[in-house]
Amino acid sequence: MVYKGDVPRFLASRPDSLLIPLPWDVPLAEWPAEYLVALPRGISRHVVRFIQVGSSVYAAKEVIEHLAIHEYRMLTDLRRTDTPAVEPLAVVTGRTDDHGEPLDPVLITRHLEFSLPYRSLFDHGVRPETVSRLLDALVVLLVRLHLIGFLWGDVSLSNVLFRRDAGQFAAYLVDAETAEIHESLTNGQREHDLTIATTNLYGEFSDLEAGRMLDASLDPLNLVESILSRYRDLWAELTDAEEFSGQETYRIENRVRRLNALGFDVAELDIRTSADGSTIRIQPKVVDAGHHSRRLLRLAGLDTEENQARRLLNDLDTFRARTNQGHVDEAVVAHQWLTECFQPVVTAVPHDLRGKREAAQIFHEVLDYRWYASQREHREVPLLEATWGYIQDVLQALPDEAMEATTLGLMSGEHRQLANPFDPSQGFTDDSGPMPVDPWETDDDDDVPDPGFLDIEALRRRGR
């Protein structure tokens, strides 16, 4: 590749040399299709494209320099705190086109595997319960961000990606351009994010409604109001102080258990006793998400979503009871469970079907499948038998969710074709018609002179 323009620079923590030969001297919107992958995604204001780099798929976003670098740093910080977000890979700066004109930098993130942008979920038709789970996932993400002092500034469905998480969803942040990190957030700052969330989500649900993709029983206004109440409930449970009589010390343990059940560990609990010992006041000060996923990671080395971990840990507990190993060290049992239960299920899945679901999700779905099969047949269906049945009856028929281009079908729905297969923000082919004249963009002769320098004499004449 020979650059006619300047040579681009790469800001990255682990540079990927395969990025270098890409056509950085061409505006992203004009990249030839051979570099692009058409995958479902949310709407955006910048030019965003998925690009094939070696065997990986990356997301590329063209955005002005200081925002690109800011977003790169914000995403890096989020990963450091183990908050679900896309992984930043590089910022490409110093781009120029073949006339030497500067081009905006490109932020590169790794395409989040098995992620489901809300638009592709809704294109299938989504049951009201599913919408409710999506909102739960979004609220958990927002609360987690606020707990670590992260002010998002642009909460919306388009700025999260959903992944299956057992019977629930997990939400990942994609767009951190407007974000700020503070020591901790004030109530006003949190309310600010909530106001943004409600307006954006109201717009997004109204858009789905206009596209006849929202279940008729759902109302955009009710949906956004429910986000507020879910958020406030979760925030209160995680942060509110609780006061009780000095006799009721078991309530300390109760609170911790409730937080664990919600998937949070309590790192610091403030406990105060009144001078005469008659009342106790407790308040969680530091809570960390990932109670179950951390435990599973420690025991079995599996890195999963929170609810998947909950499900797998339950199965691990069942395994321990069934094999009468209550006295054996948990880590030892976990290793047995991994080799005797988890891995056989995962390896039984043919290679060409592995793009349909993540391993932990498949295991969860097999457990569900086995439960129903056992109910139906009034016997304990063995795990491997259930696995084969699941592959036959369920997995075969599922659409690919890893990142195959076949998912493009999801984006276009049955009756609608995207105007630009790489950019849903451009809308659909069915709403065309001649473009009206735009008084602001007509190319008349009173063309404004060059912007390049400050014309101080003109300013003086205008007397500013």
Place this chain on the structure above:
Amino acid sequence: MVFQNYALYPHMTVADNMGFALKMAGVPKAERDARVLEAANLLGLESFLARKPKALSGGQRQRVAMGRAIVRSPQVFLMDEPLSNLDAKLRVSTRTQIAALQTRLGVTTVYVTHDQVEAMTMGDRVAVMKDGLLQQVDSPLSLYDAPTNLFVAGFIGSPAMNLLTGNVVEGGVKVGDYIVPVPRETLAKAAGEKTLVVGIRPENFQLAEAGIGVDVDVVEELGADGFVYGTLSGLSPEQKLAAQQIVARVSARTPPHRGTAVKLAAKNPETVHVFSEKTQARLS
């Protein structure tokens, strides 16, 4: 509080894209329609109202997004780098139109930009920030004519003001072999400082009999005027490499040649800026 994002909703018309927040706030339909139409008028978008956003240009999308904010009749607009994702040509024309729109709406607008030309041509008052600290708030001309410190002096104007450090001597500041005249009162404000920085804008330089000696490296002719780029005379070749560039605007009728030495003095001695090196503050 009003915030805007640019993402337009593909299934909704331009009108609905502009008015959805009013709907959420429960504003009756008739009033909503009227406010959307009014905003569309201001933004030249009337004939687009019934369309879906598909195939709108970057500038048009931006205006729909501005319409979202306008229909909510805010008391203040905050525009944060609003032109950043438009191409260079559109940036200039949209800038002019936003300025005109702002005048018509008469609503106080806080406009954030990294582009000083944008700030200076659009702002009634400009606040210059550096590293999160406010440096100066003033009209564009005052920023240009009386920068409050070295940062503002060097930042505003292109080519930038020449900022030359010299020793304080009787009657002025000595730069190279030449004493740039500085009034006694100004020097008095810097009692105890041995060196000061004088600031001379390129257009305030002229070729003179007595002046700062400059070796001419490049002469750039632009119509009636030209720019002379050079370095202080009398430096060794190594010093020259590291030396600060001096820029002067000269009449193109008598431009000096590259490789020659010239003398530059302030056309108008009253507009020579003087700064403390220690505090960076303006003294003159």
